[in-house]
Amino acid sequence: xxxxxxVETTRRGITPWCVGQKVTRVDVRERRLRWPVPAExxxxxxxxxxxxxxxxxxxxxxxxxxxxxxxxxxxxxSLRVTRPKVPPRKHDHLDIVLANGMCxxxxxxxxxxxxxxxxxxxxxxxxxxDLGPEPWDADSEYIYRRSRGRNQSVKGFLMDSHTLxxxxxxxxxxxxxxASIDPRRAAxxxxxxxxxxxxxxxxRVLDEALGMGGTTLRDFVSASGEPGYFRQxxxxxxxxxxxxxxxxxxxxxxxxxxxxxxxxxxxxx
DNA sequence: AGTGCGGCCTGTCCGC
DNA sequence: TGCGGACAGGCCGCAC
Numbered sequence: 001x002x003x004x005x006x007v008e009t010t011r012r013g014i015t016p017w018c019v020g021q022k023v024t025r026v027d028v029r030e031r032r033l034r035w036p037v038p039a040e041x042x043x044x045x046x047x048x049x050x051x052x053x054x055x056x057x058x059x060x061x062x063x064x065x066x067x068x069x070x071x072x073x074x075x076x077x078s079l080r081v082t083r084p085k086v087p088p089r090k091h092d093h094l095d096i097v098l099a100n101g102m103c104x105x106x107x108x109x110x111x112x113x114x115x116x117x118x119x120x121x122x123x124x125x126x127x128x129x130d131l132g133p134e135p136w137d138a139d140s141e142y143i144y145r146r147s148r149g150r151n152q153s154v155k156g157f158l159m160d161s162h163t164l165x166x167x168x169x170x171x172x173x174x175x176x177x178x179a180s181i182d183p184r185r186a187a188x189x190x191x192x193x194x195x196x197x198x199x200x201x202x203x204r205v206l207d208e209a210l211g212m213g214g215t216t217l218r219d220f221v222s223a224s225g226e227p228g229y230f231r232q233x234x235x236x237x238x239x240x241x242x243x244x245x246x247x248x249x250x251x252x253x254x255x256x257x258x259x260x261x262x263x264x265x266x267x268x269x
Numbered sequence: 270a271g272t273g274c275g276g277c278c279t280g281t282c283c284g285c
Numbered sequence: 286t287g288c289g290g291a292c293a294g295g296c297c298g299c300a301c
Contacts, residue, residue, distance in 0.1 A: 109278080109279055110280080111279080112277070149271095150272095151271085156272085156273090
């Protein structure tokens with residue numbers, strides 16, 4: 001599933017194929033994504049040149065001459081470089097066809113993702129406007145200050161994109177383990193020193209995963225799926241009943257909200 | 270304003 | 286073997 005590192009990997013993977021390329025056509029086979037694919041993208045994007053591919057949180061920003069594609073991969077999405085004549089698979093919802101004979105193909109079985117179009121600065125788009133800082137830019141003092149007075153669980157607080165972006169369920173669990181913090185604790189009850197550890201832990205798990213995303217970069221065009229490198233290095237996520245890698249106590253799974261939360265009852269407090 | 274939760278979707282897995 | 290149901294997940298948008 002596309003977490004932040006995979007979105008960044010996608011960005012790096014598609015950039016050399018499409019920056020500087022003119023768009024010749026946009027083919028929409030299924031417009032019912034999270035929000036309908038706007039007709040303007042089909043009308044306006046062709047004949048424009050792609051100038052850059054940026055990322056904000058888990059949104060990819062494909063900037064053209066007079067407008068920007070805002071794409072989100074949701075839970076199950078991918079954006080791959082292929083040739084337009086390659087027959088679309090099931091759930092290949094949209095192609096951005098390029099003058100160099102390639103295309104960007106958006107694939108998303110669950111359709112939690114989106115492909116939108118804006119002619120404004122994408123940063124003022126309602127979806128991006130209120131987002132917190134990127135994890136690499138979020139210093140612990142900011143996170144600590146923001147947590148004061150919050151009764152919400154620290155895990156929920158971390159996963160709130162207004163606090164900071166890019167910390168999904170997997171990384172929230174992993175970072176809280178590294179920082180030895182019980183995910184059920186109220187965000188406002190945790191000390192400044194522990195937020196320092198937490199901020200470091202977040203960057204560490206994201207960098208680790210980004211390093212592994214690099215391995216899928218090589219055969220990017222060949223459309224090979226995620227081989228599951230993540231799983232072997234996970235410390236708590238999806239390890240209910242298995243021994244803690246630090247103290248061998250059984251990892252516990254609980255539900256907070258509707259989300260699975262994994263933690264070591266001995267290491268995290 | 271902060272917080273919790275429903276809903277959107279389909280593939281996968283489990284039990285009958 | 287086939288079928289139904291539970292579950293997973295990001296994150297918007299609503300209700301309290």
